[in-house]
Amino acid sequence: EAEVAQSPRYKITEKSQAVAFWCDPISGHATLYWYRQILGQGPELLVQFQDESVVDDSQLPKDRFSAERLKGVDSTLKIQPAELGDSAMYLCASTPGQGRVKDTQYFGPGTRLTVL
Amino acid sequence: GESVGLHLPTLSVQEGDNSIINCAYSNSASDYFIWYKQESGKGPQFIIDIRSNMDKRQGQRVTVLLNKTVKHLSLQIAATQPGDSAVYFCAENIRGSTLGRLYFGRGTQLTVWP
Numbered sequence: 001e002a003e004v005a006q007s008p009r010y011k012i013t014e015k016s017q018a019v020a021f022w023c024d025p026i027s028g029h030a031t032l033y034w035y036r037q038i039l040g041q042g043p044e045l046l047v048q049f050q051d052e053s054v055v056d057d058s059q060l061p062k063d064r065f066s067a068e069r070l071k072g073v074d075s076t077l078k079i080q081p082a083e084l085g086d087s088a089m090y091l092c093a094s095t096p097g098q099g100r101v102k103d104t105q106y107f108g109p110g111t112r113l114t115v116l
Numbered sequence: 117g118e119s120v121g122l123h124l125p126t127l128s129v130q131e132g133d134n135s136i137i138n139c140a141y142s143n144s145a146s147d148y149f150i151w152y153k154q155e156s157g158k159g160p161q162f163i164i165d166i167r168s169n170m171d172k173r174q175g176q177r178v179t180v181l182l183n184k185t186v187k188h189l190s191l192q193i194a195a196t197q198p199g200d201s202a203v204y205f206c207a208e209n210i211r212g213s214t215l216g217r218l219y220f221g222r223g224t225q226l227t228v229w230p
Contacts, residue, residue, distance in 0.1 A: 004159070031216060042205045042220025043160065056214040091159050095216065103216060107159030 002026045004108035006092050012114045018080035021111045025074070025094030033105060034067055034077050035091040043091055049075060079113075087115045128227045135196045137224045139189040139206035148209040150218065151180060151191045155202045163191070163204075193226075201228045 005024040013019050025032050030051055035043035046065065048056040051072040060067065064083070069075040079086055089110040095103035129135045141149075147168040152160035166173045166180045166189075173180050179192040189206050203225050207218040 033216075041222055042207070044220065045217055048214060048217065056217060093159070104162045104165075105216075105218065107161070109157070110159050 004094055004106055006108040006111055010112045013082050014116050016081040019082050021077045021090050023075045023092030029094035029096050031095045032075050033093040037089040082115045084115050126225045129196050131228055131230050135193040137191040137204045139221055141187050141208055143210050145211040146208040147211045149189050150207045152205045153202045196228050198228050
């Protein structure tokens with residue numbers, strides 16, 4: 001069964017350093033999402049891509065976070081500089097359609113970030 | 117999520133019993149709801165969904181009930197098994213928000229003991 005791939009699975013960094021996370025959605029999935037999940041809370045959307053275009057980045061802290069999906073396939077989320085409050089699980093999800101409400105979002109295993 | 121929450125953060129049940137996980141929402145424009153299961157170290161997994169024009173939907177061992185009058189959603193798991201132990205999230209789509217965007221609640225930790 002096809003799955004969303006993410007790497008690394010775990011990342012420990014010091015504050016003010018730069019970190020990057022990678023996501024490879026299920027083949028053929030046009031819509032890709034990045035979520036942040038703080039321990040004990042539900043995922044919160046950071047950015048949504050339709051193919052290579054950003055359709056929603058209203059919750060992305062753009063002073064330090066950036067995301068790209070240059071060829072409309074895999075995606076990278078970057079944080080520079082990292083802050084202590086960025087410690088969280090970063091989840092990637094994808095859907096086969098055009099981000100319609102009924103399209104099931106398939107999640108990857110996430111990247112656990114710890115900022116020291 | 118901005119308007120989705122849960123009544124109980126933890127729930128412990130005995131294997132074989134039925135489980136009921138509750139979720140409250142506050143936005144009248146919410147028109148689609150999903151339940152996700154998240155096991156330790158894994159991403160959320162889709163369980164079942166329901167549209168706001170329905171009040172009940174059944175799947176395999178799971179039933180979702182929606183009460184729009186009191187803005188309440190519940191997930192019922194029949195004959196709960198140890199493999200059901202996980203955190204359960206309700207998520208909603210709010211009409212007028214970005215297509216496909218989901219708002220997640222805080223989650224309920226379900227523990228099944230033998």
